[in-house]
Amino acid sequence: MRIDVRELKRQPLDLELQEPVASFPALAALQDGGQVRFLSPVRARLQLSRCAELIEVTGQLQLEVEQDCSRCLAPCRQQLNVRFHQAFAEQLPEVACDGDEEDGLTADDMGLELYDGETIDVAGEIEQQLLLAMPPYPLCSEQCQGLCPQCGIDRNRERCDCALPPARLSFAALKDFKVEK
Ligand SMILES: [Zn+2]
Ligand SMILES: [Zn+2]
Known part of the structure; x- marks a missing residue:
């Protein structure tokens, strides 16, 4: 899910993407494990904008999931709805610090992802967000x-x-x- 951002200006760009679960290795592995079935492709609505040196991505994700109830094992479906925000930087901003340079912050520490200046890849972020949204103990109902x-x-x-x-x-x-x- 690479997006060309060379033409991206301050004006936000809206994108709607759809991608099969098979393109996300960790999701595909979960499904192969057998406890989770994905009933839809990953749907993403993304809004991209450029803010100074940063590319800001705001996204809304949807994925239909079927898991076994962790109490009665009955299959239960639900739609994951996830919102996320991620900033991409071409290089790390200079952080003024007097300490020794070895302790520099990483992109991760700053909540940033690095990109090559031409395209950003949102697949990793999307996959991570969906994994986090997956209920660890799915229930067919609270009263199960x-x-x-x-x-x-x-x-x-x-x-x-x-x-x-x-x-x-x-x-x-x-x-x-x-x-x-
Ligand atoms: Zn009994
Ligand atoms: Zn149940």
């Missing part, structure tokens, strides 16, 4: 009862007569807890 840890039935659909729920089990275990002397 999950699977019974003992008999494995889906407690959203059926009831079982298994003994205590795990919370009470661990409490009972505490009662018998003795400190060795």
Whole structure:
């Protein structure tokens, strides 16, 4: 997702891009792992503008994701909507500092990405933003009862007569807890 910025002026440039998930290595690897299915391409609306030495990118991303509920394993879909902002610099701005030069700040420290003066590549930033937006513990609903840890039935659909729920089990275990002397 390289964008030519040579003609870019102070006037913002609006872009709409669509890119298959396969073009994003980390997303593709997640999908190959099997826990995540991507149901749409990555859609990006980007606004680029030049501000002094910087190229400012404001973006809005959309991606439809299906993951397994982390409690009951049912597939659950959701649309990720992510906004982000990233500045690209051709070179690091000079930072006035009296200390020794070895401790110079990196582009990363300043929240900047470097570019070659002609094109910027937004793919890395887009991929990172989407990875961060992916819920680590997806739930089909906040009220999901999950699977019974003992008999494995889906407690959203059926009831079982298994003994205590795990919370009470661990409490009972505490009662018998003795400190060795
Ligand atoms: Zn669930
Ligand atoms: Zn059960």
